Amino acid sequence: MSRDAASDRQLWWQKGAIYQIYPRSFQDSGGDGVGDLRGIEQRLDHLEWLGVDAIWLSPIFPSPMADFGYDVADYCGIHEAFGTMRDFDRLLDACHGRGLKLLLDLVPNHSSSEHPWFAESRSSRDSAKRDWYIWRDPKPDGGPPNNWLSVFGGSAWELDDATGQYYYHAFLKEQPDLNWRNAAVREAIYDVMRFWFDKGVDGFRIDVLWHLIKDEHLRDNPLNPDYREGDPPHHRLLPVYSTDQREIHDIAAEMRAVADAYRARVLIGEIYLPIERLVAYYGHEGRGVHLPFNFQLLTLPWNAREIDRAINEYEAALPDEGWPNWVLGNHDKSRIASRVGPEQARVAAMLLLTLRGTPTIYYGDELGMPDVPVPPDRVQDPQGLRLGAAFSRDPARTPMPWSAETNAGFTTGAPWLPLNGDFPRRNVDAQRGDPGSMLTLYRRLLSLRRARPALAIGDYFPLPADGDALAFVREHAGDRMLVALNLGGGAQSIDIEQRSGETVIATHARLEGQRVAGRIDLGPNEAVLVDLDEPPAQPEKGSGPFSGRNGP
Numbered sequence: 001m002s003r004d005a006a007s008d009r010q011l012w013w014q015k016g017a018i019y020q021i022y023p024r025s026f027q028d029s030g031g032d033g034v035g036d037l038r039g040i041e042q043r044l045d046h047l048e049w050l051g052v053d054a055i056w057l058s059p060i061f062p063s064p065m066a067d068f069g070y071d072v073a074d075y076c077g078i079h080e081a082f083g084t085m086r087d088f089d090r091l092l093d094a095c096h097g098r099g100l101k102l103l104l105d106l107v108p109n110h111s112s113s114e115h116p117w118f119a120e121s122r123s124s125r126d127s128a129k130r131d132w133y134i135w136r137d138p139k140p141d142g143g144p145p146n147n148w149l150s151v152f153g154g155s156a157w158e159l160d161d162a163t164g165q166y167y168y169h170a171f172l173k174e175q176p177d178l179n180w181r182n183a184a185v186r187e188a189i190y191d192v193m194r195f196w197f198d199k200g201v202d203g204f205r206i207d208v209l210w211h212l213i214k215d216e217h218l219r220d221n222p223l224n225p226d227y228r229e230g231d232p233p234h235h236r237l238l239p240v241y242s243t244d245q246r247e248i249h250d251i252a253a254e255m256r257a258v259a260d261a262y263r264a265r266v267l268i269g270e271i272y273l274p275i276e277r278l279v280a281y282y283g284h285e286g287r288g289v290h291l292p293f294n295f296q297l298l299t300l301p302w303n304a305r306e307i308d309r310a311i312n313e314y315e316a317a318l319p320d321e322g323w324p325n326w327v328l329g330n331h332d333k334s335r336i337a338s339r340v341g342p343e344q345a346r347v348a349a350m351l352l353l354t355l356r357g358t359p360t361i362y363y364g365d366e367l368g369m370p371d372v373p374v375p376p377d378r379v380q381d382p383q384g385l386r387l388g389a390a391f392s393r394d395p396a397r398t399p400m401p402w403s404a405e406t407n408a409g410f411t412t413g414a415p416w417l418p419l420n421g422d423f424p425r426r427n428v429d430a431q432r433g434d435p436g437s438m439l440t441l442y443r444r445l446l447s448l449r450r451a452r453p454a455l456a457i458g459d460y461f462p463l464p465a466d467g468d469a470l471a472f473v474r475e476h477a478g479d480r481m482l483v484a485l486n487l488g489g490g491a492q493s494i495d496i497e498q499r500s501g502e503t504v505i506a507t508h509a510r511l512e513g514q515r516v517a518g519r520i521d522l523g524p525n526e527a528v529l530v531d532l533d534e535p536p537a538q539p540e541k542g543s544g545p546f547s548g549r550n551g552p
């Protein structure tokens with residue numbers, strides 16, 4: 001089979017890169033300081049030029065914005081701050097016209113307390129929708145039904161005085177959890193999926209998928225013996241009964257069946273779980289979500305040996321049908337440039353875009369954006385407001401800097417969160433023409449991924465390395481590339497045995513276009529991508545455990 005034929009057989013979400021947009025912060029077209037759909041449409045040029053394949057929008061639906069859209073009051077509408085349904089339809093058409101896919105955020109675990117479903121549910125104990133949410137009587141002492149804690153602090157139960165029962169909310173009390181044991185709730189959300197699929201939306205990122213269904217008996221969660229002061233307060237308990245229940249896999253399979261009734265749609269699950277439990281979300285015989293988000297690069301210490309081990313564990317744990325994916329940043333975590341520093345952020349970009357599996361890029365990371373300090377009186381995030389500034393997610397949600405103009409070209413009004421202080425230098429315009437910029441690095445890596453089957457769909461073969469070094473080969477039908485990365489600040493030497501080739505992309509320009517053979521020497525924070533010579537001095541098959549199972 002020719003390389004092209006093989007790569008044609010891969011689905012768009014396997015070959016492509018996903019780009020996450022936080023709509024409030026991408027581009028404001030209306031001058032109110034908050035990004036919107038028309039703004040996104042105006043910036044599609046950037047995304048096409050950058051070379052991503054799909055965009056995922058964090059929630060754009062009507063919402064009181066208690067959790068910035070993750071509190072949905074109407075699953076089939078558009079928040080007026082973001083525009084109208086016409087604007088959405090235009091955006092979808094514009095994306096498709098450019099060959100870009102569009103993914104939405106589905107928030108099925110909870111609605112807003114202002115959703116009509118909840119208004120009806122709370123209206124009386126006899127309401128037809130009472131069972132759509134999780135209502136329980138108080139304990140005999142009047143306290144909450146169990147010890148479960150809210151992710152945003154305090155008990156996860158709120159007493160409704162009018163009806164004398166508590167309702168459960170894993171997040172804010174303004175985000176009551178839907179009762180996924182109720183068949184009508186399931187159908188209602190599946191109808192929401194169909195509504196957007198019918199419009200042509202290409203898929204969903206599913207919010208907190210592992211939370212959806214809770215223990216039938218709502219048993220108390222056990223104490224977490226490893227809890228340390230300073231950890232998020234809800235980590236005091238192990239979420240044994242409140243998340244990741246056996247029945248979640250039936251729900252994921254039902255969602256998958258809804259998606260499979262359409263052509264080429266993708267479901268991505270937001271799931272923070274250890275690898276062995278994460279991969280279960282691919283489902284029995286691959287009938288779960290297509291991509292359970294793999295957050296290891298977000299959660300692990302930036303340490304070559306730990307990351308090496310995690311990649312290998314993940315590759316080994318993937319079911320036969322399971323396509324891998326990697327994430328370096330999102331709207332809930334500190335940005336990569338702040339976590340590892342500006343120099344390592346380039347190494348991280350090389351890692352994200354050369355590992356086997358679909359990469360998700362968080363807007364702004366392609367500029368090396370750091371977390372932006374937000375003064376205490378400007379904190380917006382409910383998590384920061386409730387748990388303290390250290391827990392605020394605002395610093396990773398600041399406006400995209402487009403140019404050196406007023407407000408970085410993001411808005412003509414007052415931006416809802418502060419801009420990065422260095423926006424006059426760190427912006428899209430400035431980096432576009434700079435061959436050494438982070439933006440150029442992202443663009444070149446994305447372009448090479450498209451051009452080279454080894455990177456897009458090739459198998460993964462780890463190479464032995466130690467210290468801060470990480471190295472692997474990607475290979476597909478004779479196309480072979482080697483990636484060598486230095487995740488630390490000292491020098492590293494990597495033995496590549498009989499292999500030789502030429503460096504095609506590197507973190508540092510002087511490393512490009514060099515011949516390498518037998519060994520690669522890297523300075524601090526350096527990484528190189530090597531086009532290996534053909535014919536291979538030694539076939540990769542058999543040199544590692546991850547050959548061909550998921551390839552064509």
Ligand code: GLC
Pocket residue numbers: 067070071107171207208270331332
């Ligand atoms: C997810 C979202 C996060 C939100 C939470 C509750 O983790 O990514 O932003 O606060 O769910 O919906």
